[in-house]
Amino acid sequence: MHVCEDTDLGGDNRENCLGGTSAGANKLRVFSKQVHIVTINRSAFAFSWIFICWSVQVGFCQQQDQRALLNYENLTIDSAAQRVYYEQRLYRNPMIGLLELSQALAKPTTTEFVPLYQGVPIASYRLGDAWQTNLLSRNERKAIGRLIPAGPGHYKVDFRLHPDMVANFGYKTDPFQAKISLLLQTQLYLTRGLVLNLGVLFPITNNYDTQPMNIRPAPIYLNQFLALSGQDFLSGSVGFFYSNQYGVNLQYRRANLTKPWSFGLEASLTGDYYYPTKGIYYESMNRAMLLADVAYRISKRDITLKVSGGQYLYEDRGMRIDFIRQLYSVEVGVFAMKTTKGSTAGFNFAVPIPPGRIAQSKRARLRTTEEYRWEYSYNGGGNNVGIRYRVGNQLDALLRQYHSDYLRQQQP
Amino acid sequence: MIFALLSQKGWAQVNISGKPGLMNIPTARILSDGTFQIGYHYNPSHYDPRANDPNAGVSNNFIQSSSSVYYATLAILPRLEVTINIFHVNGDLPLRARGIGDRQFDVKYAVLTEREHRPSVAIIASAPFGIDNSLVTYAAVTTKNFTLSETFTAEVSAGFGSPYYFDRSDNGGNNFDIFSNYKLHNKNERPHPYLSGPFGGIAFRYKQKLGGMIEWDSQQLNLGAYAKLFDRWTMQAGVINFDQITFGTSYAVSLRKLPKRLRQKSDLEK
Numbered sequence: 289m290h291v292c293e294d295t296d297l298g299g300d301n302r303e304n305c306l307g308g309t310s311a312g313a314n315k316l317r318v319f320s321k322q323v324h325i326v327t328i329n330r331s332a333f334a335f336s337w338i339f340i341c342w343s344v345q346v347g348f349c350q351q352q353d354q355r356a357l358l359n360y361e362n363l364t365i366d367s368a369a370q371r372v373y374y375e376q377r378l379y380r381n382p383m384i385g386l387l388e389l390s391q392a393l394a395k396p397t398t399t400e401f402v403p404l405y406q407g408v409p410i411a412s413y414r415l416g417d418a419w420q421t422n423l424l425s426r427n428e429r430k431a432i433g434r435l436i437p438a439g440p441g442h443y444k445v446d447f448r449l450h451p452d453m454v455a456n457f458g459y460k461t462d463p464f465q466a467k468i469s470l471l472l473q474t475q476l477y478l479t480r481g482l483v484l485n486l487g488v489l490f491p492i493t494n495n496y497d498t499q500p501m502n503i504r505p506a507p508i509y510l511n512q513f514l515a516l517s518g519q520d521f522l523s524g525s526v527g528f529f530y531s532n533q534y535g536v537n538l539q540y541r542r543a544n545l546t547k548p549w550s551f552g553l554e555a556s557l558t559g560d561y562y563y564p565t566k567g568i569y570y571e572s573m574n575r576a577m578l579l580a581d582v583a584y585r586i587s588k589r590d591i592t593l594k595v596s597g598g599q600y601l602y603e604d605r606g607m608r609i610d611f612i613r614q615l616y617s618v619e620v621g622v623f624a625m626k627t628t629k630g631s632t633a634g635f636n637f638a639v640p641i642p643p644g645r646i647a648q649s650k651r652a653r654l655r656t657t658e659e660y661r662w663e664y665s666y667n668g669g670g671n672n673v674g675i676r677y678r679v680g681n682q683l684d685a686l687l688r689q690y691h692s693d694y695l696r697q698q699q700p
Numbered sequence: 701m702i703f704a705l706l707s708q709k710g711w712a713q714v715n716i717s718g719k720p721g722l723m724n725i726p727t728a729r730i731l732s733d734g735t736f737q738i739g740y741h742y743n744p745s746h747y748d749p750r751a752n753d754p755n756a757g758v759s760n761n762f763i764q765s766s767s768s769v770y771y772a773t774l775a776i777l778p779r780l781e782v783t784i785n786i787f788h789v790n791g792d793l794p795l796r797a798r799g800i801g802d803r804q805f806d807v808k809y810a811v812l813t814e815r816e817h818r819p820s821v822a823i824i825a826s827a828p829f830g831i832d833n834s835l836v837t838y839a840a841v842t843t844k845n846f847t848l849s850e851t852f853t854a855e856v857s858a859g860f861g862s863p864y865y866f867d868r869s870d871n872g873g874n875n876f877d878i879f880s881n882y883k884l885h886n887k888n889e890r891p892h893p894y895l896s897g898p899f900g901g902i903a904f905r906y907k908q909k910l911g912g913m914i915e916w917d918s919q920q921l922n923l924g925a926y927a928k929l930f931d932r933w934t935m936q937a938g939v940i941n942f943d944q945i946t947f948g949t950s951y952a953v954s955l956r957k958l959p960k961r962l963r964q965k966s967d968l969e970k
Binding site: 457 | 734736774776777778782784803805827829879955956957958959961962963964
């Protein structure tokens, strides 16, 4: 690349690669202006020099773009409709995926990008100054369903390293009680929207509870994600979740990704389970949780204010207020809640764990998790105020990541 | 020019409780939106800010100890910072006083931002949920920068810290409701109250990278210096009351950033 700069014709590397032939043509125009001051021989030499340099540069960038495309799965380019369908599981922030793909493909600005989640399209986005978000109607979704394949053949065998930590800081004789594990997880894409999550858990340390340090299964559950229309979403999970709860979890959310208001319902029936040194121990599935929430998004600052309430685990009824700020790849929140068991406040965050991609080929990939979530509550340990378990798929968190304003405001 | 300076100095010295400031005192300087900062601060033993009897009935012979403060601060909104810090007493402690340290949650709000002819003003308040918050802060502070030469600036701050604060110190074993049992206290009952009364200080900066500072932290006079490396990493040290050494370090990043390769507008979008 530095060779190009020596000739004063190189300019910015990325612009050249993206411009493709037009950048090349520009260069030739600039070149022709210089020809008259040099001899024929020298100009021929310079011409071939520039040509070699330009093609190396283009080749290099194409290679880079090809490599970037490897980050994407189930990529379909519908040139007639000027639409690109893709799924990316690497970045927590969908905007990174959108921008990287649009750079790599170098499509005209009228192209619409349709990110998929578990094979289900979320919405369509047009980048650039004329940013546009289109919700996909039920009929459009049907048409896309015929066009875009789903199922295991279109996805990588993706291995994800995911740390997990439960901690309690209050206990006097042992102030730092923690249960830290490393999960090696994968997802099997079965049909459209249906994914089997599974993995292995490697314990690192545990002075938090009496669970033995055996290598055991990580949460194993089936999740079906459905988009009923442009703004109605469903997610159902069955299996063994985080926080030692197994059972059924159903979520519904009405969220227009271009509007501030959204609301959701969540219902579940679960029971305790854990893995002793041998086999599995479980209790009956008789613990009901029923929650409803209303959320309002202040677009200017990417703030979500959410009021939720209902029955949490252990028949604890109450209300919770969340303030959530989305900051590019990171999400930070503070909350306060009051239930029949007591009241508490705290903070939470969701961050991607670096470095992200570790190694990948067309068929397989090893990476660190795109989302690590943690919540601290001021007196949570032992008091069980508004306790809930974690499912990997939480509709409100997923959908606010695809909100039009959140993505648009990140555009460079 | 002024605005360039204002935006640059977002990441610099951090005070003992994890907020932009000098050594012990906070200033009205506020981090730019989305800045996240973590760090450590060492406080020497002669100036232990704990209450005489931190947990009622724990121990009758209170031994002064040095302490380690770990903090994380996020500018969660353009004018609003939230800080969580852990105040950990170094050395062995009586059983009932043990822990990873007391957790304190603070908010700092910039009432006024600095302009050419106007100082910035900020208010700081600690959440009252704490049981033994040694660095509990209820303060108002104002700060103004002066350009001395092309490379030197002076940041002058003055403020007042309330000696009165709320906590839940009665609540040790009965921790179920954090919104009840608040009790009013006076910091001046402590041997070394933190930020109780008027305070102020001046920082002299060279190119926003190196600096010296002098502060009155409401109890004693402190001197210090700091250096900033790679625009993100700050190291600082000082002398408290011409007696004992304090030091700290912090690292700041902006969360409102795309990866470098995606930051430029592409050709097509221009």
